[in-house]
Amino acid sequence: MNSDFLPTAKPMARLIEELHRLPGVGPKSAQRLAYHLLSASEEQARALAEAIVALKEKIILCSSCQNITETTPCSICQDQRRDRSLICVVERPMEILALERTRGYKGLYHVLHGAISPMDGVGPEDLKVRELLARLQDNKVHEIILATNPNLEGEATTMYLQRLITPMGIRVTRLARGLPFGSDLEYADEVTLTRALEGRQEV
Amino acid sequence: MSIPRLYNTEAIVLRKLELGEADSILTLYTPHQGKIKAVAKGIRKAKSKIGGHAELLVHSQMLLARAKSLDTITQSQTIDSFIGLRNDLWATSSALYVAELVDRFTEESEESQPVFRLLLETLRRLCNARHKELALRYFEVHLFRLLGYQPELHQCVACHTSLRPSSCYFTPDGGGVLCSNCRHRNLVVCPLSLNALKVFRFIQAQPFAEVDRLKVGPSLAGELKQVMRRYIRYLLERELKCAGWLDRLERESPVSG
Numbered sequence: 001m002n003s004d005f006l007p008t009a010k011p012m013a014r015l016i017e018e019l020h021r022l023p024g025v026g027p028k029s030a031q032r033l034a035y036h037l038l039s040a041s042e043e044q045a046r047a048l049a050e051a052i053v054a055l056k057e058k059i060i061l062c063s064s065c066q067n068i069t070e071t072t073p074c075s076i077c078q079d080q081r082r083d084r085s086l087i088c089v090v091e092r093p094m095e096i097l098a099l100e101r102t103r104g105y106k107g108l109y110h111v112l113h114g115a116i117s118p119m120d121g122v123g124p125e126d127l128k129v130r131e132l133l134a135r136l137q138d139n140k141v142h143e144i145i146l147a148t149n150p151n152l153e154g155e156a157t158t159m160y161l162q163r164l165i166t167p168m169g170i171r172v173t174r175l176a177r178g179l180p181f182g183s184d185l186e187y188a189d190e191v192t193l194t195r196a197l198e199g200r201q202e203v
Numbered sequence: 204m205s206i207p208r209l210y211n212t213e214a215i216v217l218r219k220l221e222l223g224e225a226d227s228i229l230t231l232y233t234p235h236q237g238k239i240k241a242v243a244k245g246i247r248k249a250k251s252k253i254g255g256h257a258e259l260l261v262h263s264q265m266l267l268a269r270a271k272s273l274d275t276i277t278q279s280q281t282i283d284s285f286i287g288l289r290n291d292l293w294a295t296s297s298a299l300y301v302a303e304l305v306d307r308f309t310e311e312s313e314e315s316q317p318v319f320r321l322l323l324e325t326l327r328r329l330c331n332a333r334h335k336e337l338a339l340r341y342f343e344v345h346l347f348r349l350l351g352y353q354p355e356l357h358q359c360v361a362c363h364t365s366l367r368p369s370s371c372y373f374t375p376d377g378g379g380v381l382c383s384n385c386r387h388r389n390l391v392v393c394p395l396s397l398n399a400l401k402v403f404r405f406i407q408a409q410p411f412a413e414v415d416r417l418k419v420g421p422s423l424a425g426e427l428k429q430v431m432r433r434y435i436r437y438l439l440e441r442e443l444k445c446a447g448w449l450d451r452l453e454r455e456s457p458v459s460g
Contacts (some may be wrong), residue, residue, distance in 0.1 A: 192255050
């Protein structure tokens with residue numbers, strides 16, 4: 001969208017154009033948001049602007065786990081109560097939030113920032129694989145939990161990492177494949193059901 | 204009579220692109236419409252009913268709803284998820300290579316039941332064939348036959364005389380083989396051993412069950428692969444993304460294909 005063609009004041013046109021670039025924001029939503037911000041209070045508008053600037057200025061990647069953080073090493077990597085012999089490998093930072101909500105995991109993390117996808121030309125060198133291998137050099141890690149997404153790219157990433165890490169004498173595990181809580185068995189696909197049967201447990 | 208809004212089709216998922224928060228655009232290969240693109244809503248949520256039934260390289264029975272631009276997948280039931288592929292990185296990557304070839308070489312909405320059957324059979328072979336590398340070569344040779352790119356392997360493409368049983372030269376832009384007298388007629392040639400020529404002819408003429416019984420050593424398998432790669436590179440005018448990845452896997456830990 002070119003702001004020169006919008007018959008409105010220049011600053012308004014510029015904001016509409018910037019908002020329009022965000023994912024899922026069409027031209028109409030961009031206009032509505034811009035007019036909303038115009039009528040919002042001075043503080044509200046300033047808070048939003050400052051939050052956006054702070055995001056870009058203050059967020060860095062943790063030198064150890066590659067998670068997004070303000071300080072490096074990040075708060076999880078610094079926490080002395082966490083088990084340093086255990087690393088859980090995830091594709092994206094958001095997945096750490098999901099795992100932390102379980103309150104059941106006390107080890108460290110490693111964020112790959114993607115998954116191997118040969119068709120999109122994404123290989124191991126585009127991910128934080130080298131950084132992961134570097135963390136395993138000091139023999140303190142006893143187990144790697146591969147928590148990639150349960151899809152083809154995630155499985156490919158898991159198989160690739162397993163091939164690299166197993167020869168180092170470290171235990172490599174992956175999250176169980178099973179049925180999501182609150183769902184229906186009849187809609188489960190064959191891969192999930194096969195894996196769920198393989199991994200069945202005594203009750 | 205109006206066209207019904209919902210329709211049933213078998214489909215194999217070739218590609219998946221993320222769309223918005225939880226949706227995906229899938230590239231499907233179907234027996235009656237050829238390659239189509241369709242939206243799968245909410246497919247990336249853990250509790251999606253379509254989820255694993257429309258994952259990459261799954262053969263499913265789907266119900267689609269027609270829409271102005273992209274049709275929507277409303278139901279999906281797996282027919283075969285090729286589980287044998289999914290525990291082996293090389294087999295998974297080879298299957299992606301096959302899917303990429305079909306995606307690159309076909310146009311949308313061009314029906315081809317033979318291509319659909321070849322794709323389905325190849326995915327099955329990558330699960331359980333004895334010689335999985337040969338399953339890839341068989342797929343390439345027959346895909347080209349079905350799409351009209353079958354290379355000439357019985358007579359010289361320049362002088363049209365029958366080839367004598369000796370080494371010859373493969374020319375991608377000539378679409379076949381040159382005899383040793385005509386090799387200088389074309390600048391882009393690669394040498395083709397007599398054994399490689401024989402294997403290619405055998406693949407063209409015989410069913411896969413016969414091809415799978417061949418004994419092909421690593422150097423001959425490598426030559427067959429390189430010849431096909433050059434031909435594909437010439438036809439597409441680009442490198443297949445999965446090809447580089449397969450080569451890398453083979454370099455890092457050689458497979459017995």
